[in-house]
Amino acid sequence: MKSIIRKILPLIGVVALYYLIMYLKSIKVMNPYHIQVLMFAGVNIIMTISLNIVNGFTGQFCIGHAGFMSLGAYGASIVTTLIFGGFSVAPNLRIPVFLLGLLAGGLVAGAVGLLIGIPTLKLKGDYLAIVTLAFGEIVRATLRLIEPIGAARGMIGIPPYTNFAWVLFFVVLTLIVARNFIYSKHGRACIAIRDNEIAADAMGINTTKYKIISFVFAAFIAGVAGGLYAHVMSFIQPDTFSFVKSSDLLVYLYAGGTGSLTGSVLGGLLLTVLPEALRAFGNLVNWRIVIYAVTLVIIMLYRPLGLCGGKELPFLKINRKSLYEKSIFSRKTIHPSEISN
Amino acid sequence: MSTLMQFLVYGLQLGSVYALLAIGYTMVYGIVGMINFAHGDFLMIGALSTFFLSQAFSSFAVNGTYSGLIVALIIFVAMVGTGLIGVSVEAIAYKPLRNRPKMSALITAVGVSMFLENFPRALPFIGPSPRSFPMLFPAKRFQIQGVMISTTQIIMIVLSLVFMFILYNVVNRTKIGRQMRACSMDKDAAQLMGININRVISITFFVGAALAAASGIFYASIYPQVDVYMGGWLGTKSFIAAVIGGIGDIRGAMLGGFIMGITEILATSVNSNLGYAIGFVILILILLFKPAGIMGKLTIDKV
Numbered sequence: 001m002k003s004i005i006r007k008i009l010p011l012i013g014v015v016a017l018y019y020l021i022m023y024l025k026s027i028k029v030m031n032p033y034h035i036q037v038l039m040f041a042g043v044n045i046i047m048t049i050s051l052n053i054v055n056g057f058t059g060q061f062c063i064g065h066a067g068f069m070s071l072g073a074y075g076a077s078i079v080t081t082l083i084f085g086g087f088s089v090a091p092n093l094r095i096p097v098f099l100l101g102l103l104a105g106g107l108v109a110g111a112v113g114l115l116i117g118i119p120t121l122k123l124k125g126d127y128l129a130i131v132t133l134a135f136g137e138i139v140r141a142t143l144r145l146i147e148p149i150g151a152a153r154g155m156i157g158i159p160p161y162t163n164f165a166w167v168l169f170f171v172v173l174t175l176i177v178a179r180n181f182i183y184s185k186h187g188r189a190c191i192a193i194r195d196n197e198i199a200a201d202a203m204g205i206n207t208t209k210y211k212i213i214s215f216v217f218a219a220f221i222a223g224v225a226g227g228l229y230a231h232v233m234s235f236i237q238p239d240t241f242s243f244v245k246s247s248d249l250l251v252y253l254y255a256g257g258t259g260s261l262t263g264s265v266l267g268g269l270l271l272t273v274l275p276e277a278l279r280a281f282g283n284l285v286n287w288r289i290v291i292y293a294v295t296l297v298i299i300m301l302y303r304p305l306g307l308c309g310g311k312e313l314p315f316l317k318i319n320r321k322s323l324y325e326k327s328i329f330s331r332k333t334i335h336p337s338e339i340s341n
Numbered sequence: 342m343s344t345l346m347q348f349l350v351y352g353l354q355l356g357s358v359y360a361l362l363a364i365g366y367t368m369v370y371g372i373v374g375m376i377n378f379a380h381g382d383f384l385m386i387g388a389l390s391t392f393f394l395s396q397a398f399s400s401f402a403v404n405g406t407y408s409g410l411i412v413a414l415i416i417f418v419a420m421v422g423t424g425l426i427g428v429s430v431e432a433i434a435y436k437p438l439r440n441r442p443k444m445s446a447l448i449t450a451v452g453v454s455m456f457l458e459n460f461p462r463a464l465p466f467i468g469p470s471p472r473s474f475p476m477l478f479p480a481k482r483f484q485i486q487g488v489m490i491s492t493t494q495i496i497m498i499v500l501s502l503v504f505m506f507i508l509y510n511v512v513n514r515t516k517i518g519r520q521m522r523a524c525s526m527d528k529d530a531a532q533l534m535g536i537n538i539n540r541v542i543s544i545t546f547f548v549g550a551a552l553a554a555a556s557g558i559f560y561a562s563i564y565p566q567v568d569v570y571m572g573g574w575l576g577t578k579s580f581i582a583a584v585i586g587g588i589g590d591i592r593g594a595m596l597g598g599f600i601m602g603i604t605e606i607l608a609t610s611v612n613s614n615l616g617y618a619i620g621f622v623i624l625i626l627i628l629l630f631k632p633a634g635i636m637g638k639l640t641i642d643k644v
Contacts, residue, residue, distance in 0.1 A: 061444065120625075123632055125443075126376065130584050131628055133577070134621035141618035152614075243577060247378075247451045254448040289459040296452035301437055304445045 006314070014172055018165065035164055036232070037276045042167035043229045045268035046174045048252045049261060050221035055250075056258035057182055058214040059194030060121070061129035064136025065222055065249050068109040070241030071139060072223025073230035074149060076105030077158045080231070082148070086159050098161040102227040109223025110216050112139075117215040121208060136246055143238040154237030155230075162231040170228060171265075174221055178261060179316050181217060190214045194259075255299050257306025262313045267306065271296075343487035348606050354494050354563060356602025357501035361556035362579035363586070363594035364508065365549030371525040371589035372545050375443060378450040379430065380553060381576015382457035383423050385569060387554025388474070388561040389461065391419040395475045402475075412477045416558055420551040427550025428543050430457075436539075454573075462569045471568035474561040497559045504555060505595055508548065512591060517544060525589065578605075581624050587637025596635060 021038070024030040047069060054062045079101040080086065089097050120131045144152040181187045189210045192200040201207050230236045248271075256267020274295070278288035299307065362384055369377045394415045395402075401411050434453050438446045461467040478493040512518040523531040524541050532538050560575065561567050578601060586597025601620050609616025627634065 055444070119629060123628060126588075127584070127628060127632060129376075130581070131625055134581065134624045137577075137621045138618050138625075141614050141621075144614050145612075244573075251448060251451060254444060258444070286463040289455060290463050293452045293455035293459060297434055297449055297456065300445050300449040300452065301434070304438065304441045 011172075014168065018168055021164065037273060039162065039164055039167045039232050040229075041269045041272040042164075042171045043225050043232065044249070044252055044272045045171050045265050046225040046228070047222055047249050048256065048264040048268040049174050049178050050218040050225065051249050051253050052258060052261065052264045053178060053181070053190075053214050053218040053221070055253060056260070056264075057187065057194060058190040058211060059197070060211060060215070061125060062132045062215070062218075063129045063250060064132035064134070064243070064246050065218075066241040066243070066245035067132075067136030067139040068113060068219045068222035069226035069229065069245070070143060070236075070238065071109040071112055072102075072105035072226025073236050073241070074105075074143060074155070074226075075108035075223060076101035076227030077155050077230045077236060078149065079104045080161070081155065081158050086157050089159070094159070094161060098166075098231065101231075102224050105227035105230075106220040106223035109226065110220035113216045113219025114212065117212045117219075121211045121215060133243060133246070136241070136243060140238045140242060150237075152238060154235060154240075156235050158230050158234045158236065160231055160234045162228050167228060167232075170224065174224075175261060175265070175316065178221075182261075186210060186213055251296055254306055255296060257309035257311070260306070260308050260312050261316045262311065263306050263308040266308060270307075346486075346488045348610060349603065350488060350490055350494060352603030352606040353498050353599065354602070355606060356599035357498050358556045358560045358563075358575070358598075359579045359582045359601045360595045360598025361501050361504065361552045361559070362575060363583035363598045364505070364591055365553050366580050366583040367586070367588050367591060367594040368521075368545050368549050370583070372521060372528075373435070373439070373542055375435065375446040376450065376580070377435075377549075378447065378576070379454040379457055380549065381572035381574075381579070382454050383427055383550040383553035383572070384557035384560065384575055385567070385572035386426055386457065386461075387419050387423045387550075387557035388567045388571065389467065389569070390422055390554070391415055391477070391558050391561070392472055392474060392567050394418055395477065406476060406479065415477070416555065419558065420554045423554035423557075424547040424551035427546040427553075431542060431546040436542075454576075458569050458572070467569065469569060471566045474565040474567050476562075476565075477558070478562055493562055497562065501555070501559065504552060505591075508552070509591060517541070521545060578620055581620050584634055585620075585624055585627055587634030590634075590636040593634055593636030 021030065021035070025035060047065065050068075051062065051065050054060050054065075080089075080097055084093075084097045116131075116135055120128060120135075123131060143149065149155050182191070189200070189205045190213075192203070192205055193207050193210055197207055226241075252267040252271050253264060254267075255271060256265070257263030271292075275288055275292050278291055281288075303309070362380065365380050365383070366377065369375065369380070395407065398407070398411055398415060401407060407415070430453055434449050435446060438449055462469045478496050480491055480493055482489055482491045484490075510518075512521055520531070520536045520541050521544075523534065523536055524538060528538060531541075556575075556579075557572075560571075579598065582597035582601040583594045584597070585600060586593030586595070588594075600623070604619050604623060605616050608619040631637075
C-alpha cells in the first residue's frame with residue numbers, strides 16, 4: 001500500500017503542477033513568454049538527463065552533446081515538415097505525425113551515436129571528450145552544407161506542435177525511463193564502470209558494450225529532446241547547436257550535480273530560468289551573463305559536486321533492500337544464463 | 342605552384358597564431374592536468390588591451406603608423422598585463438579546485454570563459470561592438486617569384502618562431518624549466534623535492550596567457566577587427582591543434598598549430614565550410630590511429 005502511494009503521489013504532483021501553471025496562465029499571472037521559457041527549461045532538463053546518463057552515471061566525458069540534439073531536431077523536422085508537409089497536415093493526424101517525427105529524430109541520433117560510439121569509446125577520459133567535441137562541430141559543419149534543409153540559413157516553417165503538456169509529459173517519461181535504466185542490470189554495470197573501469201572489467205563486465213549502450217541510449221533521448229525543441233521554436237539553424245549549446249548543457253549538469261536525476265532537473269530548470277529572470281532588472285541587462293557566470297563559478301567552488309551531487313529525491317530512487325531482493329544472490333537457484341555478463 | 346606557395350604563406354601565418362595559443366593549452370594541461378577553456382579569451386584580452394594601449398599612445402603615431410620602439414613597448418605591456426590576468430584567474434578560480442575531480446575544474450573554466458567574455462562586454466567603454474585594429478606593423482608588400490609576402494607576415498612568423506625558440510630553451514635549459522618538467526611528470530614527487538608548485542603553476546599561467554596575448558595581436562594584425570567574442574573559436578581550434586600534436590608536449594603544440602593553420606587555409610580555398618570542419622576531421626583520424634596525438638606518449642593505467 002505504502003509503495004503504491006509512493007508511486008502515485010509524484011504523478012499526482014505533476015498533474016497538479018500542470019493545472020497550477022494553466023491556472024496561472026488563465027488569470028494572466030504567466031504570459032506566453034513565461035510558458036515558453038518553461039518549455040525550454042523542460043527541453044534542457046531532458047538534455048541534461050541524457051548527458052547525465054553518459055557523464056554522470058557511466059563516467060565518460062561527452063562534451064559535444066548538442067550534436068545529437070541537432071540530429072534529432074533535423075530528423076524530426078524533416079519528417080513533420082518536408083515529408084508530411086508541415087501545416088497542411090489534417091488536424092487529426094497532427095499528433096501521430098508529431099510523435100513519428102520525434103521517434104525519427106531519436107532514431108537518427110541513436111544510430112549516429114552507435115556509429116561514432118563504436119570506434120571512439122575505446123578512447124579514455126579527455127581524449128573521448130575532445131572527439132565528442134569534434135563530432136558536434138562536424139555535424140554542424142555538415143548540416144551547413146546540405147541545401148534541401150536550408151544549409152546555413154536553417155529550416156523554417158516547422159509547425160509548432162510542442163506545447164507545455166507535451167514537454168511535461170516527455171520530462172516525466174524521460175525521468176521514469178532513465179530511473180529504470182539506472183537501476184537495471186545495465187545501469188548498475190554502467191555505474192560500476194564509472195566507479196572503477198578496471199575493477200568492472202575484472203568482474204567480467206564488458207565495459208565497451210555497456211559504454212556503447214549508455215551512449216546510444218543518451219543519444220536517443222537527446223534526439224527526442226531536439227525534436228521537441230524544433231517544434232517549440234518552429235525554426236532551427238545549424239549554429240544553434242554549436243559548442244556553446246554543449247557547454248551550456250555541461251553547466252546545467254555539473255551545477256545540478258552529476259549522478260543525480262534530481263540534480264539534472266534542478267540544474268536544467270534553475271539555470272534556464274535564471275538568465276531570463278535577470279532580464280526583469282532593466283539596467284542589469286548587460287550584466288546578466290556576468291552574474292550567471294559568477295554564480296556558476298561560486299557553485300563550483302563551494303559545492304564542487306553540484307547542488308545535489310549524489311543525492312536523490314525518494315521517488316527517483318529504488319531503495320537498496322528491494323534491489324537486493326530482486327537480485328540473483330537472494331534466490332535459491334541461479335540460471336546459468338544469468339551469470340554471463 | 343605559386344598559388345600553392347601563396348597558400349603556404351597564409352597557412353604559416355595562421356598556423357603561428359594557432360601554435361602560440363596551443364602552447365598555452367598544452368603547458369597548462371601538462372602541468373595542472375586541466376583543459377583551460379578560458380585560454381582563448383586571453384587572446385581576446387591581449388588584442389583588446391593592445392587596441393586601448395595604441396589609442397593611449399596615439400599621440401606618438403605619425404600618419405597612423407607607430408615607431409618600432411613604441412610598438413615593442415605596446416606589445417610588451419599587453420603581454421605582461423594579460424599574463425598577470427592569467428595568473429589571477431588561476432589563483433581565484435582554479436587553485437581551490439586543484440585536488441577536486443577534473444570535470445569541476447573544466448566547468449569552472451567554462452564559467453570563467455563566460456565571465457571574461459561578458460564582463461568587458463558589460464563595461465560601458467568596451468561594449469559588444471567590433472573595433473578596427475590599428476596598423477602596428479609596416480604593411481609593405483613585395484613579390485618573390487609570384488608569391489606576395491607582406492612585412493607583417495614576415496614579422497609575425499619570425500616573432501612567433503623566436504617566442505617558441507625562447508620558450509623551448511627556457512623549458513629545457515633553465516632551472517624553472519626543469520621544475521616545470523618535474524611538475525608535469527609527478528606533482529607530488531616534485532613537491533617532496535622542494536619545488537614550489539604554486540610558483541611553477543603561476544609562471545605556467547603567466548607564460549601561457551602572455552603568449553596568447555601575442556597570438557591575439559598577430560591575429561588582429563591579419564584580420565584587423567577585435568571584439569569580445571573573438572577568442573572562443575580560435576581557442577577551440579588551437580586546443581584541437583594541441584591535441585593533434587599530442588597534448589602536454591610543447592613541440593607537439595607547435596607542430597599541431599602549423600598543421601592546423603596550413604590545412605585550414607588549403608581546405609578553405611576549396612570550400613569555406615570544409616575549411617572550418619577539416620581540423621576536426623584530422624583530429625578524429627589522428628586520434629583513431631595515434632590515440633595520444635602525434636608526439637604524445639600514451640600512459641597506461643596502473644592498478
